Amino acid sequence: MRKTFLVLFGTTLALASCGSSTKTVTLNYSNAGTTLSIVVSGDSNAIDGFKQGAAQSLASASSGNSAEVDGDQHTGNQVCQTDVTNSGVTLHVVVYSNSSAITSDVCSTLASAAAQATP
DSSP states (O other): OHHHHHHHHHHHHHTOOOOSSEEEEEEEEEETTEEEEEEEEEEHHHHHHHHHHHHHHHHHOOSSEEEEEESOOOOSEEEEEEEEEETTEEEEEEEEESOTTSOTHHHHHHHHHHHHSOO
16 A cells, blocks of 8 residues: 555656746655655646646545645654656655654655656
């Protein structure tokens, strides 16, 4: 379940396009007491495109609660951070969680999914 959400999310990262100012958005997901927050920062047009795709990724999550909020509104401790690039667009991603089961592999999964996706 978590891996499916992350692959969908990584693909969403690849759908963003270029713009001019910087924006930040947070995706919060919780299930059975575990929280996962993914904070994404980048070009405003890229974030707007990302938010459209994120809504689809969140809708695909089969269980738990999810929400997209503007700004950095994360929950939990920092797990990892990475820059995700596809088709010349780079977004900075920071992952937070309250669970030790969420490891830094999350950032590798996100970067890989975004790099392999077709924008």
